[in-house]
Amino acid sequence: MAETLLFNALREAIDEEMARDPHVCVMGEDVGQYGGSYKVTKDLYEKYGELRVLDTPIAENAFTGMAVGAAMTGLRPIVEGMNMGFLLLAFNQISNNMGMLRYTSGGNFTIPTVVRGPGGVGRQLGAEHSQRLEAYFHAVPGIKIVAVSTPTNAKGLMKAAIRDNNPVLFFEHVLLYNLSEDIPAGDYICALDQADVVREGKDVTILTYSRMRHHCLKAVEQLTKDGVDVELIDLISLKPFDMETITRSIRKTHKVLIVEECMKTGGIGAELMALVTEHCFDDLDVRPVRLSSQDIPTPYNGTLENLTIIQPHQIVDAAKQLHAGTI
Amino acid sequence: MTQADMSQAKTSQADASADPTDVLAASGAPACSGDVSAVGLHAERLLNLYPSTPATVSREEGLLLYRDMTLGRRFEDKCAEMYYRGKMFGFVHLYNGQEAVSTGVIKAMKMQHDWFCSTYRDHVHALSCGVPAREVMSELFGKETGCSKGRGGSMHLFSKEHHLLGGYAFIGEGIPVALGAAFTSRYKRDALGDASSDAVTAAFFGDGTCNIGQFYECLNMAALWKLPILFVVENNKWAIGMDHNRATSDPEIWRKAAAFGMHGEEVDGMDVLAVRGAAQRAIERARAGEGPTVLECLTYRFRGHSLADPDELRAEAEKEFWAQRDPIKRLGAHLIEHSLATAEELKAIEKEIDAEVADCVEFALAAPEPKPEELTRYIWAED
Ligand SMILES: Cc1ncc(C[n+]2csc(CCOP(=O)(O)OP(=O)(O)O)c2C)c(N)n1
Ligand SMILES: [Mg+2]
Numbered sequence: 001m002a003e004t005l006l007f008n009a010l011r012e013a014i015d016e017e018m019a020r021d022p023h024v025c026v027m028g029e030d031v032g033q034y035g036g037s038y039k040v041t042k043d044l045y046e047k048y049g050e051l052r053v054l055d056t057p058i059a060e061n062a063f064t065g066m067a068v069g070a071a072m073t074g075l076r077p078i079v080e081g082m083n084m085g086f087l088l089l090a091f092n093q094i095s096n097n098m099g100m101l102r103y104t105s106g107g108n109f110t111i112p113t114v115v116r117g118p119g120g121v122g123r124q125l126g127a128e129h130s131q132r133l134e135a136y137f138h139a140v141p142g143i144k145i146v147a148v149s150t151p152t153n154a155k156g157l158m159k160a161a162i163r164d165n166n167p168v169l170f171f172e173h174v175l176l177y178n179l180s181e182d183i184p185a186g187d188y189i190c191a192l193d194q195a196d197v198v199r200e201g202k203d204v205t206i207l208t209y210s211r212m213r214h215h216c217l218k219a220v221e222q223l224t225k226d227g228v229d230v231e232l233i234d235l236i237s238l239k240p241f242d243m244e245t246i247t248r249s250i251r252k253t254h255k256v257l258i259v260e261e262c263m264k265t266g267g268i269g270a271e272l273m274a275l276v277t278e279h280c281f282d283d284l285d286v287r288p289v290r291l292s293s294q295d296i297p298t299p300y301n302g303t304l305e306n307l308t309i310i311q312p313h314q315i316v317d318a319a320k321q322l323h324a325g326t327i
Numbered sequence: 328m329t330q331a332d333m334s335q336a337k338t339s340q341a342d343a344s345a346d347p348t349d350v351l352a353a354s355g356a357p358a359c360s361g362d363v364s365a366v367g368l369h370a371e372r373l374l375n376l377y378p379s380t381p382a383t384v385s386r387e388e389g390l391l392l393y394r395d396m397t398l399g400r401r402f403e404d405k406c407a408e409m410y411y412r413g414k415m416f417g418f419v420h421l422y423n424g425q426e427a428v429s430t431g432v433i434k435a436m437k438m439q440h441d442w443f444c445s446t447y448r449d450h451v452h453a454l455s456c457g458v459p460a461r462e463v464m465s466e467l468f469g470k471e472t473g474c475s476k477g478r479g480g481s482m483h484l485f486s487k488e489h490h491l492l493g494g495y496a497f498i499g500e501g502i503p504v505a506l507g508a509a510f511t512s513r514y515k516r517d518a519l520g521d522a523s524s525d526a527v528t529a530a531f532f533g534d535g536t537c538n539i540g541q542f543y544e545c546l547n548m549a550a551l552w553k554l555p556i557l558f559v560v561e562n563n564k565w566a567i568g569m570d571h572n573r574a575t576s577d578p579e580i581w582r583k584a585a586a587f588g589m590h591g592e593e594v595d596g597m598d599v600l601a602v603r604g605a606a607q608r609a610i611e612r613a614r615a616g617e618g619p620t621v622l623e624c625l626t627y628r629f630r631g632h633s634l635a636d637p638d639e640l641r642a643e644a645e646k647e648f649w650a651q652r653d654p655i656k657r658l659g660a661h662l663i664e665h666s667l668a669t670a671e672e673l674k675a676i677e678k679e680i681d682a683e684v685a686d687c688v689e690f691a692l693a694a695p696e697p698k699p700e701e702l703t704r705y706i707w708a709e710d
């Protein structure tokens with residue numbers, strides 16, 4: 001066991017998988033000589049050469065489509081979105097060809113690809129670099145969506161995503177790359193479709209993902225002091241949701257709080273709320289509650305930015321009200 | 328003189344002219360009012376085309392080309408009939424008139440070795456690749472025996488077995504996929520050390536598609552990495568109702584290759600031997616690791632954009648000009664003239680094709696529908 005930074009955990013995963021299978025390759029902007037804008041592919045260019053770690057021109061839709069064609073003909077590409085927001089330019093290829101092509105081809109082709117990169121609201125990066133694409137891509141059929149939150153799950157999920165034969169959209173978070181913790185040594189895999197029960201509790205279930213896991217953990221410290229026993233679940237898989245784990249928890253706590261960083265309208269929480277209502281209506285003591293970012297372009301100003309996304313104190317307040325039945 | 332030299336000559340001549348406005352007048356380029364003559368600018372381009380070296384074919388090759396083009400034509404005619412009889416639905420884009428391109432390029436490539444990528448106008452490309460007519464017609468009828476299991480339809484024909492990367496219904500989105508297949512060829516050779524990896528990919532698309540970003544993005548990457556790919560432009564002058572000359576700053580698409588430092592060639596797309604000759608040169612370069620080519624084939628579609636298009640915009644004189652250059656008749660005449668086949672032999676082929684087309688319809692009509700309980704099958708790799 002050794003302390004590993006999250007970006008290095010991802011790098012280790014990619015390195016190990018590239019060593020294990022020569023068909024695994026990386027493509028994207030500045031992934032090669034520069035080592036990736038967050039250093040997730042540092043030194044891999046020297047180790048594996050310019051074809052396996054391919055520096056592409058700035059042409060998101062075309063190089064994503066190229067990854068699709070490469071996957072259809074036997075390779076297992078990992079596409080880096082320098083910032084996940086830039087993949088708005090690749091929406092065509094991700095939706096039509098990564099997501100739908102296996103189906104429209106009647107099973108002729110499989111598209112084993114990983115599309116990974118930093119998402120989420122950073123620190124005063126401005127509206128365009130602070131987008132949460134997971135919500136925009138959520139309706140696309142045929143793709144799996146995961147969001148990592150710790151060095152341990154980053155590594156295990158990256159390895160699983162690379163080995164999966166389906167397209168996986170893999171969300172990292174700009175503010176989590178320097179998280180550090182002891183991670184298991186060597187080859188370990190996390191299931192792509194399993195939520196992580198971060199903390200067991202009996203009073204209120206909190207469902208969250210990505211960076212908000214850490215905001216929730218802060219809130220849980222306070223809530224524990226205040227006598228609220230939270231069950232904290234990191235969704236990990238945003239598509240499909242691990243409804244088994246979610247349902248089991250709600251049957252125990254009868255109260256659910258959803259905490260997310262994406263916008264409220266058409267967000268991950270919106271879909272989750274609908275599913276919780278469908279699956280767990282009779283188990284709920286109070287209506288499910290959702291804490292989401294404001295429906296606005298993320299402002300540059302630091303104070304306004306903080307007001308845009310959910311803060312730990314809001315989680316504390318909402319959980320207490322849920323617990324007291326006063327919401 | 329190569330095509331590149333030729334254009335150079337044309338350009339320098341123009342440059343030598345004293346008054347630049349004279350050049351514009353002489354070229355007949357209108358401000359934006361469409362064609363100047365009855366047959367149109369596209370036809371004039373064909374008439375002024377510098378002849379390229381055509382392929383020479385043996386009797387067997389000639390008959391194979393004739394058979395493939397005839398199959399393409401008769402299959403499409405049958406599709407129109409079936410569409411109007413209510414046997415197929417949706418948008419159906421026929422290929423009549425353009426057969427020399429599909430046959431000229433694909434039959435110059437290695438079946439089940441090289442890769443092919445098409446658009447929504449994909450029936451005939453699929454047939455040239457070797458996808459059985461039964462599988463293509465079944466797909467158009469939405470049957471389980473279709474090459475895409477009835478899930479794709481006319482615009483989404485796929486066959487991994489026949490290396491058909493697919494029909495793509497959005498403009499330009501197939502080009503990057505084709506580029507990816509070409510990348511795999513190079514990757515296998517240079518990263519995996521497989522010296523036998525020499526597959527070439529052909530991407531087919533229209534004139535209108537040459538105005539979208541993905542086309543240029545892919546030209547850049549293909550040239551940059553010397554990928555074994557042919558960008559086959561089927562310039563039929565029209566993008567639904569948009570005249571090519573009203574849509575693009577330089578209608579000579581093959582010239583755009585030069586900006587990316589790659590080979591470009593224009594060819595009479597109504598002459599299968601001319602297309603085959605140009606394709607053979609491009610394939611040879613690609614296989615030798617010398618990189619990509621833009622091959623612009625001047626052609627014309629004999630029918631409307633799709634079976635839903637009333638085709639009211641195109642001038643009769645223009646249609647007539649191109650109809651006289653029917654690529655199948657032209658090949659037939661060539662084969663007879665060069666004593667490679669007799670008229671009777673060609674007739675016999677046509678009869679065989681008619682039987683094959685009738686058989687595929689019968690097969691498709693009797694074929695089973697996909698099972699309702701398999702509605703969600705093929706979403707994931709595991710099922
Ligand atoms: C992205 C996108 N925009 C618009 C369309 C609608 N559309 C279908 S075919 C077509 C014209 C294409 O013309 P061209 O590339 O010349 O090919 P052709 O139909 O002549 O074979 C258009 C605009 C589409 N399919 N995809
Ligand atoms: Mg056209």
